[in-house]
Amino acid sequence: MADALLHIENVRAGYGDAVVIDDIGFSLGEGESLAVLGRNGMGKTTLILTLMGQTNLVAGRMSMRGVRFERSPSNARVAMGLGWAPQERGIFASLTVEENLAVAARAGHWNAARTFELFPSLAERRRNFGNQLSGGEQQMLAIARALMTNPALLLLDEPLEGLAPIIVEEMTRTIRKLAAEGVGFILVEQHTQLALGLTRQAIILERGRIVFKGASQELIDDPSVLVRYVGLRGERGLVPAAPR
Numbered sequence: 001m002a003d004a005l006l007h008i009e010n011v012r013a014g015y016g017d018a019v020v021i022d023d024i025g026f027s028l029g030e031g032e033s034l035a036v037l038g039r040n041g042m043g044k045t046t047l048i049l050t051l052m053g054q055t056n057l058v059a060g061r062m063s064m065r066g067v068r069f070e071r072s073p074s075n076a077r078v079a080m081g082l083g084w085a086p087q088e089r090g091i092f093a094s095l096t097v098e099e100n101l102a103v104a105a106r107a108g109h110w111n112a113a114r115t116f117e118l119f120p121s122l123a124e125r126r127r128n129f130g131n132q133l134s135g136g137e138q139q140m141l142a143i144a145r146a147l148m149t150n151p152a153l154l155l156l157d158e159p160l161e162g163l164a165p166i167i168v169e170e171m172t173r174t175i176r177k178l179a180a181e182g183v184g185f186i187l188v189e190q191h192t193q194l195a196l197g198l199t200r201q202a203i204i205l206e207r208g209r210i211v212f213k214g215a216s217q218e219l220i221d222d223p224s225v226l227v228r229y230v231g232l233r234g235e236r237g238l239v240p241a242a243p244r
C-alpha cells in the first residue's frame, strides 16, 4: 500500500502538563477530506495546532507520505505540505492583502493570480490593509494565504465561524471547488451539516478523544451520534427523534 498523505496514531498532546487530546489516530489519502466535529472546547483546535507543532506532544507518531514529522518545527511542516488557516485567522493588520499573500508564497500551482481567481472579492481589496477587511474577507485571506504555501493538505479551523449566511454560502462553494480540484483538507466546523456535505470522512471529538470515525455520509444518514455528541447548535434540518 502506498504511504498515506497524512497518517497519525496514538497522538497525545496538550499545553504544558495538561493533556488535552489523547489516543488520536487517522489516515488521509491524497486529495481526501476529513471533517473534525465536536462541541466547544473538545480539542479540535488543539488537534490542528498539534499537526502544526504548536502544542506539547507527549506521545504519538505523525507522518506525511511516509516521512515522520512529529519532532519537526512548524516551518518544516509547511514545507512538507501542511497549509494552515488558523481559527483566529492571523492576518497581518498592517500589510495589504497582496503583501499578506506574498509573505506566505512558496513555489507551485497556487500564486496570487490563482488565489485571486478563487476569491474575486479579495482581488478587489488587494491594496487594502488587513485591518480594513471584513470578517469574511479576513477568512478568505487566511485560506488564500494557506493556499499560497502550495499545501498538499489544507487545515481549515472553523472557516465559517461568525460569517454572514451569504458569505458562508460563498465560502462553501469555494471549499467545494478546491475539493473538486483535488486539494485535500481537514475541516474543523460547528456548521456540522455543511461540513459533512463537503467531506468524505469525519471524526467527532469528545473531551479530546475520538468517539466517532467513519464516512461523513454515515452521520448524514443516521444523525443520532451527532445529536448525542455535537447537539443541534447552529443546525438547520437536523431534527432528533423526539423521545416518547
Ligand SMILES: Nc1ncnc2c1ncn2[C@@H]1O[C@H](COP(=O)(O)OP(=O)(O)OP(=O)(O)O)[C@@H](O)[C@H]1O
Pocket (backbone or CB within 6 Å): 015, 018, 020, 038, 039, 040, 041, 042, 043, 044, 045, 046, 047, 087
Ligand atoms: N493555550 C492553552 N493553554 C491551556 N489550555 C488550553 C489552551 N488552549 C486551549 N486549551 C484548553 O484545551 C481544551 C480544548 O480547547 P480547543 O481550543 O482545542 O477546543 P475546540 O474544540 O477547538 O473549541 P472551539 O470549538 O471553541 O474552538 C479546552 O479545555 C481549552 O480550555
Ligand SMILES: [Mg+2]
Pocket (backbone or CB within 6 Å): 044, 045, 046, 087
Ligand atoms: Mg477551536
